Amino acid sequence: MAATLAPSDQLNGSIFSPAGALTIVRAGSVARELENTPDPLTIDLSRVERMDTVGAWLIHRSVRDRGAQVTGASSELQELLRQVAEADHPAPVRPVGERGAVAELGAWTMEAGRTLVGLLGFFGATLVGFLNLIRHPKRFRYNAVVQRFDVVGVRALGIIGLMSFLIGIVIGQQGAVQLQQFGAEVYTINLIGRITVRELGPLMTAIMVAGRSGSAFAAQIGTMKITEEVDAMRTIGVSPIEALVIPRLIATVIMMPLLAFWAMLMAIFGGGLFSWISLEIPPLTYVQRIAEVVPATDLWVGLIKAPVFGFIIALAGCFQGMLVANDAEQVGLKTTAAVVQSIFLVIILDAVFAIFFSSIGWI
Amino acid sequence: MSITLPDGASPIIKVRSLENRFGDQIVHQDLDLDVRRGEIIGVVGGSGTGKSVLMRSVIGLQTPTAGSVEVLGENMIGREEDEAKNIRRRWGILFQNGALFSTLTVAENVEVPLREYFPKLGTELMDEIACYKISMSGLPPEAGNKYPSELSGGMRKRAGLARALALDPELLFLDEPTAGLDPIGAQAFDQLIRSLQKKLDLTVFLITHDLDSLYAICDRVAVLADRRVIAVDTIDRLLQMDHPWIQEYFNGPRGRAAAAA
Secondary structure, eight states, rough: OGGGTTTTTTEETTTEEEEESSSSSGGGHHHHHHHHHHHHEEEEHHHHHHEEEHHHHHHHHHHHHHHOOOOOOOOOHHHHHHHHTTTOOOOOOSSSSSOHHHHEEEEHHHHHHHHHHHHHHHHHHHHHHHHHHHHHHGGGHHHHHHHHHIIGGGGGGGHHHHHHHHHHHHHHHHHHHHHHHTOOGHHHHHHHHHIIIIIHHHHHHHHHHHHIIIIHHHHHHHHHHHHHHHHHHHHTTOHHIIIIIIIHHHHHHHHHHHHHHHHHHHHHHHHHHHHHIIIIIOHHHHHHHHHHHHHHHHHHHHHHHHHHHHHHHHHHHHHHHHOOOHHHHHHHHOOOOOOOHHHHHHHHHHHHHHHHHHHHHHH | OSSSSOTTTTOOEEEEEEEEEEETTEEEEEEEEEETOOOOOEEEEETTTTTHHHHHHHHTSOOOOOOOOETTTTTTTTOOHHHHHHHTTTEEEEEOOOOTTTTTTHHHHHHHHHHHHOOOOHHHHHHHHHHHHHHHHHHGGGGGGGGGSSSSHHHHHHHHHHHHTTOOOSEEEEESSTOOHHHHHHHHHHHHHHHHHHHHHHHEEOOOOOOHHHHHHEEEEEEEEEEEEEEEEHHHHHTTTTOHHHHHHHHSSHHHHHHHH
């Protein structure tokens, strides 16, 4: 008990008599001292030289809760005590309580439903925007679209090329290890060709574009919402759908198949390099085999899926950007939501496509 | 009528030969300023004269190119982080837009400095301190657990003020506290600052464009022009100076309206 007491503080029975400065610096120890002093408590302030509102609050609290007597307070200290007492209005501190698991699930379900309906509504608004543009082609923003071509497409070539090249090598290597067990390593070429053209080319490209461009769309449009640029556009008579959403949508839809095709080529190139070095299959043979084993329908499957994926990515990115309101934190949240949502939707669609194409016989 | 106080006086803020430049652009040059303990000093100046830069230099958010800054008797330039922290504890700052942490409630915002400097106070005491600070700043108790985005502009400023007052500072910096408030709200805020200054014995460094605030609550006004403080005095005395900017500022139609009020 004595350890927390300043040397000149005195504690005689139930009289607490602090000395010197009674401020926030000592608040923790003074609070404990007061607690340890038995009732009926008397606080002698005659030796206090300086007191701040926190010190005054501690005294006020003792008077309020324990009926403590205060003696020896100068008029200055009394004034401070009175002011603190005046400001004594308990207020809630924490946000409204945690919800139970069921309520949480309910809220989540409602939110998910609302997002889905919102996305459909946004899709509708975009279609209306398209129709308006077809009626008034002069309003179409060529420059914005071309600029997006550059950002979404051209600048992604490097990273998507490198990624696909490495995937080609990995598939070749993993496939060869397994197929060697049957002495069938030559079928590694079938594996590389078919899986990259049909599946991995468009899918990996979509994931990369969602991470690169879908997130950027959400962040750009979200920031513009916060700075009221979107509202300014509306008041000037520029439709944000026409000026912001449609250029991004068109650019992504056109760029996705091109990027996916580029990804297929790079993956086949990577696989070819591996086959040449590791399996000693000459490049010419490799190219011939690829042409033989990959049916044209595989290429069509890949190239039909890619623009649809692009559409979903751009739509989800712009939609989440438009949902941003109030504060900067939302930009981060909505950007994350845009990427998660678009990759999730892309994978679901990929599954639907797989069923569809195999049922029409493009196996 | 000199800008600085006589040598014997011990000003709470003492700025000497301050120079701030950004590339080729010189914002301050040879700027001197003294702020007396216990006064409300208003800092005025046209847009771009570096009012905010001056405040940022004083509170150490901006290292000046040259010159010295003393706050509460301590040199502020080139201090170690640990030492600077102990000085920073003794002032509070209200930023222009409140600068409240958006992920915390108002009361939690007020508790941030308490937790940072006095983590041993205990949650219960901290909650109580936050509540009476909120009440002192003129916010209703219901505002305690609201998020900044749920508050109006005026309430956000009051919440920012509550946070600035969290550690019982001796010195309060206010950057355009009444900007963006309606006249009634602005007047109420002026009164709040004046009464808190009296109650808590504060020194207030007030950057403002609000002529009504200047007339209503400032003891002295410092005028920033030509890259330095050209005059510090009561408004009455400033009016007698024949600097064109001062005349235009205080004797323009808005200045006269504020004087009549």
